[in-house]
Amino acid sequence: MAGKARTAALAASVVLGAVLPMTAAAPANAAAVTCANGSWLAQYYANTWLGGTARKTRCEGASLNYNWGAGHPAGIALSNGHFSARWTMKRDFGGGGPIAFNVSGEDGLRLYVDGVRRVNLWSDVKRDHGAGFTLNLTPGVHTVQLDYSVYQGRADVRLGYAPAAYDTVAPNAVAGFKAAHFPEEADNRVGLSWTPNVEMDLAGYRIYRGTQSWNAYAPANLVATLSPLARSWVDASGAFTYAPNSSYAIVAYDTSGNVSPVTPALLKPVNYTPPGAPNHFQLFGYSGNETIDWDGAGSGEYDVYRSTSPNGPFTLLASTDMAGYTDASGSPTVAYYYRVDETDIYRNTSPLSAVVGPTAIETP
Structure with missing residues (x-):
């Protein structure tokens, strides 16, 4: 194809806002695998048209950035330079707002958001091509799907998305x-906890403290500014005397300076009931670089234990305040098993989770 004709064809194939039908429905075997919010469900096919049954269906975490060179994904029976893949993700975008998407790679690319095709670059090319667009998403969960094919030669693909710089949505x-x-504590400590926000541009939380049920939220009452990863905080300042009407308030704020509505909380007696054991585990990757995700109460800290046997003994590996952990300290030739417990802000510790594993050992 001549240079001008080729450029015009590629430009015409980038669809921004137009509603086009999806060219291929998700195969039935995709329903057998369920991935966590914000993780990619990946399906790999031994042809360039996403046809038949996928050779591999798995969850692949939150990042989509691959460069296989002249090869193909390890551990999957595919031909070098001749395969296709589909990645599908459901993600809670919180309060929504403008999200900038950028996709690039070699060769074929089709990007859908909520079933609407936004990018259509489905062709064999000699170098990377791509497209970008900004979409104003409504609050809540949205589905993103990327279809990819490589006809010959080098195989690479990447998809990025982030809040647009002009975001005005709180x-x-x-x-x-x-x-x-x-x-019972001499310093009158107070434990606070909350469900983490999921906005991509979340910058952190601000906590306010008041002496009445109605007056916590005021600039002079700010007592803590916390990172976007925080999900609990202990007020151990000793400056606050408990009273029946004492209160706290919390707001979330983003990188553009937008502030959420205020959420108040009256003090309540301490809770001595431990949380339930973490559950709904998922493993991503291979031994030596394994990511573990789980569901928990989200009100404290998790301890991750590891063993080379499902029967133990399990040794403490790490502590984290996130519902997930990447274990990069193991051997790539050893299969591992994990168990996790949770300690909440009241220092109640859950039972250990069920055994999770074994981890996969990557084959050359």
Whole structure:
């Protein structure tokens, strides 16, 4: 194809906002695998048209950035330079707002958001091509799907998305905000917990403290500014005397300075009931670089234990305040098993989870 004709064809194939039918429905075997919010469901095919049954269906974490060179994904029976793949992700975008998408790679690329085709670059090319667009998403969960094919030669693909620089949409109000007093502690400490916000441009949380049920939220009452990863905080300042009407308030704010609605919380007696054991585990990757995700109460800290046998003994590997952990300390030739417990802000520790594993050993 001549240079001008080729450029015009590629430009015409980038669809921004037009509603086009999806060219291929998700195969039935995709339903057998369920991935966590924000993780990619990947399906790999031994042809360039996403036809038949996928050779491999698996969850692949949150990042989509691959460069296989003249090869193909390890551990999957595919031909070098001649295969296709589909990645599908459901993600809660919180309060929504403008999200900038950028996709590139070699060769074929089709990108859908909520079933609407936004990019159509389905052709054999000699170098990377790509497209970008910005979409104003409504609050809540959206589905992103990327179809990819490589006809010959080099295989690489990447998809990025992030809040647009001109975002004016505030984060959602913080949910599940609770405050409890520890009467047995000499410093009058108070434990606070909440459900983390999911906005991609979340910058952090601000916590305010008041002496009445209605007056916590005021600039002069700011007592803590926390990172976007925080999901709990202990007020151990000793400056606050418990009273029946004492209160706290929390807001979330994003990188553009937008602030969520205020969420208040009255103090309640301390809770001595431990959380349930973490569950709904997923493993991504291989031994030596394994990521473990799970569901928990989300109100404290998790301890991750590891063993080379499902029967133990399990040794403490790490502690984290996130519902996930990447184990890069193991051997790539050894299969590992894991168990996790959770300690909440009241220092109640859950039972250990069920055994998770074994991890996969990557074959050359």
